[in-house]
Amino acid sequence: MKIFVAASYSSKVDYSTGEVYPEYRAWLEAIIEQLESYGHEVFCALRADNWRINDLEPAEAFKLDEGEISKADGMLALVSNTPSAGVQMEIGMAIAQKKQVVLAHEKIDQLAYFNQAVVALGQAGEVVLPITSDPFAAK
């Protein structure tokens, strides 16, 4: 499947160099590689930018993500106790397009009110990290 990985970005960058924080990059790369190990084709904006925020305007970055979400079959959205405005918007876009959405978070993080709702309604799955089996496998 084509999977869009939605993850916090603009808050995870060292703006003196433009580079994504190395611990965050390592954490996210491991998740992407895990998905790829199940045979999925993964798009993640941070990796597509080679882990360095580029000179794109927000508008161009958003258009790229919007197009990739439309093309994707599913979304893995990485959420935490601190909501990301961008990730939450992307979840909404994917839900409205009836994509297969999975919300993934560390054990310490709680799902926000409406994130709980979409899981309860079966509009999204929920995975507590680390991923140990394909979250997009047919149930």
Add this chain to the structure above:
Amino acid sequence: MKIFVAASYSSKVDYSTGEVYPEYRAWLEAIIEQLESYGHEVFCALRADNWRINDLEPAEAFKLDEGEISKADGMLALVSNTPSAGVQMEIGMAIAQKKQVVLAHEKIDQLAYFNQAVVALGQAGEVVLPITSDPFAAK
């Protein structure tokens, strides 16, 4: 027009009584009434609940909002420096459905990265509060 007003909810409640904080209610009521003064039909979950969080599960509350967004022509989303997971998800749902979206905020509040993007792309309008003219009037 039918307008859905998206506003922070679960973080704006006094959980000892279930009531929405009175200052927040007054602020939001004034915005809703201003929209109604232009002839719009407004749905806002907090008012629909009579300013008291009810016993609905998050799932039921989300389903109600999801249905109202689908029926609406437009959305006024109230955003601030502290992103609301729910409001951002609703913005994404409205954008994906090509609704007429307007992001409204106090002067002190900056638009988050992807909120800037949808404004720059013309997928949403931007209003700095207070509202002084119909934000949904044909341009």
